[in-house]
Amino acid sequence: MIRKRVEKNRGRGFMLIEVLIALALFGLSAVYLVDGAFVAARTIRVMKDTREMEQDLLWVRGEIFKESDYEKIKDGGEIQALSMGEVRWETEVEMTDVLDVYQVNLMLEYEGNEELGIEGGESISKMYLFRPTWGQNGDFSSERGRLLEDKRDKIREIQEQRRRQ
DSSP: OHHHHHHHHHTTSOOHHHHHHHHHHHHHHHHHHHHHHHHHHHHHHHHHHHHHHHHHHHHHHHHHHHOOOHHHHHHOEEEEETTTEEEEEEEEEEEOSSTTEEEEEEEEEEOOBTTTTBOOEEEEEEEEEEOGGGGGSTTTHHHHHHHHHHHHHHHHHHHHHHHHO
């Protein structure tokens, strides 16, 4: 009779080894979940910082190119940005084959912001700007005159071809 009770009680509870295995599995899964949450939080923070930095870069570019005076653009300068700190900038301006369109290489060097976790660095952008006023500058006036003459010659050539047809 005692034997029957012991056999009967064995099926009702958990053995110590089963409880230890369950606790170990629970502990491992908890560690992975917590670690995953920290990785997700770090990723979100990095994405936010990157987005703020990109917005600052766009703002800085916009502020620089509001200036229409070629001499001020050519000389470069400094501008204070919200999240990147002080930004030093330089440009290289080249004339294109399209009248009054200039290729501008903009180099930005920024300090960063320790409070926001943004490290200092550099950014280089290449863009094309339509600036008719830059053509009067001595650096571009002769080249602009040559381009205008080439365009006039091309127009005359096309007009003559149409008359012949």
